[in-house]
Amino acid sequence: MKNTYFLSLILCILSFNAFAHLGEINGTVFDNATKQPLKGATVILSGTGKATVTNELGQYQFSGLTVASFKLEISHIGFKTQILTVAVLEDQTTFVKTYMDVSRIELSEVVVSSGRAHDQQLISSLDIKLRPINNSQEILRMVPGLFIGQHAGGGKAEQIFLRGFDLDHGTDIRLTVDGMPVNMVSHAHGQGYADLHFVIPELVQGVDFKKGPYQADKGNFTTAGWVDFRTRTALDKSMFKLEAGQFDTYRAMAAIDLLGEKLKEKNQSAYIASEYSYTNSYFDNPQNFKRLNIFGKYHGHISKNTNVNFTASTFWSKWNHSGQIPDRAVESGMIDFFGSIDPSEGGETSRTNVNAEFVTVTPKQHVIKNQFFYSNYNFELYSNFTFFKEDTINGDQIRQKEKRNLFGYNGSFSSFYTLGKTKITSTFGLNYRQDITHNTELSHTKDRSVTLERKMYGNINEINVGAYVDELVQFSDRFSMNAGVRIDFFNNRYEDLLNNPVELKKADDYTISPKLNFYYTFNPQLQLYLNTGKGFHSNDTRVVVAQAGKQILPAAYGSDLGIIFKPFPKLLINAAAWYLWLDQEFVYVGDEGVVEPSGQSRREGIDLSVRYQLTRTLFADVDFNATKPRAIGQPEGQSYLPLAPIITTMGGLTLQGKKGFSGSLRYRYVGDRPANEDNSIVARGYFVTDGQLNYTRQKYTLGLSIQNILNTRWKETQFATESRLKGEKEPIEEIHFTPGTPFSAKLSLTYFF
Known part of the structure; x- marks a missing residue:
């Protein structure tokens, strides 16, 4: 003893x-x-x-x-x-x-990390460094496998395709800028409408993304995935840029450092930037497109351990567009491939944002985040999808219009501690968002000036409160696990102004979303992961109150089994097999003002991304995505999901040069896909190539960018639509499309000071 x-x-x-x-x-x-x-x-x-x-x-x-x-x-x-x-x-x-x-980027220096495996962004970090964003459409194309289509001349938010989804304008993908939401709930045009045109491309510093519903801090719309665009905290240099191209295309952009080098040394920075764009585009009907952006950002320390990022921006855009045109109108010679049926289509939109982020790291390495944001948003869109199907005299043009105030808060507290050799990071978070719209409208109009009938007219008040707990546990230098759960509560109010007296309709609901992810890192060259989780997208308030709060938060259950592999120092591979199941829901059709059922569906597929450094300055990349999307419970041959992509691939070569020549040659391909449930109408695929060449010196950069180098005639967006042209006795269902850009060249000059 x-x-x-x-x-x-x-x-x-x-x-x-x-x-x-x-x-x-x-x-x-x-x-x-x-x-x-x-x-x-x-x-x-x-x-x-x-x-x-x-x-x-x-x-x-x-x-x-x-x-x-x-x-x-x-x-x-x-x-x-x-x-x-x-x-x-x-x-x-x-x-x-x-x-x-x-x-210079050296792929050999990229390390497959085990320390924060759940948060590593190897592909996105590489791409943003190698392929700087030069136009607003390229912002979204930074996500591997994500395709976009513009069907309103550049002023309307792009249509998005990812992982077997036709995401419309953002229904099943969560988009944010510096953590501030882009998606608009209960929007006049469509649920989740996400217009990123208020972002000045040259100010994007990073693009973080993940496919699937696997992170507890990401709430509404996170089914196919999420993307967060991070703007620059500070400018390397002030700059002024001029662009001019075909089809009366002009753009001017300036970004000016306001504080100078001395205050940068004290970890303070501030800059202001602005852009103005104009184009008539390649359509027969001149687009007369105008866009103005103003953006300012301040970064500094309000205490030793707390920094602040404060941004303010305003955006305005106005345009005409040619709309979607039917195959038969082009084939008969009634209009040209770039023509229009209703030349009075167009729109106007604006958005003003204020965003304040505070990050505190305590002496014990706890991280406290607080974010407050506000947006004032206005939208007015005139469209005509069916021409004279419903009204053979005046036509079927519609107006979708709203005025919105959006404000909210994101907060979190993260603590780090160890239990023996196990490292644990615990995060508790809270999200609040409220959208208040005024005079949200769907009306039947003529010539963009005459209101014939109001179909929907009301005020929306929608609140989403979310809370989550997230645990990242690193059991060893190789194995880690992430487990989390979030709960979201929705409060919906719709004031129907067409009723006399005015009627206030209410509904509430909540949903719980668990997540569980595993990562095993064999060495700095190989990592396996398994992601599982439940996500959701909310439904339009006009659906929610109509369904009395039932079946309005459809669940999405997903899983990814993937690998990150560096077989050679200059080759990086990310591959995943995935599955996603969506519950039945009811959907508000913004173009018609009706509620329609949407059944259960499943999507399964394979994603492959490869990055290879050929020489010290030349890089190759390719993304390949194969998907099988199907509706559940439908007869064989009747279960296709309209417009869901099946085979997509994109890639190219990038020349990296700090001074001297740099540039890229890129392609994108979408295979044929069903345009309706029985695949009797097919949306044809396309293969398009783009190129860019820059010459950079210390004080300036000269650039040449070319879209559609091979001058391919392609259809950028396609829909199976039933329409009636002037004089036709009966409506006809067939492909209606928006033509993609022909060969288009643009020159640019950037001056640094």
């Missing part, structure tokens, strides 16, 4: 002495060009097997280190890797500041 006592005493003394000689490293990583903290840098403590990733303030920490000299290897995509020797002293914290310089 005495021997046991003395042995325990000796062990305690030895343990105490061991801990008495331990120290730690606290570091911060900065972008040397902007002097701003660099989030997401990988920091490896050589020879120990320890690695971590910098947080929101560019900070990292290693504790429990013996007294010795250590080598730190710090890397980030697009920055020169730094190796530092750091001495750890007894009972002391060694503080390290590191400034990283921009450098």
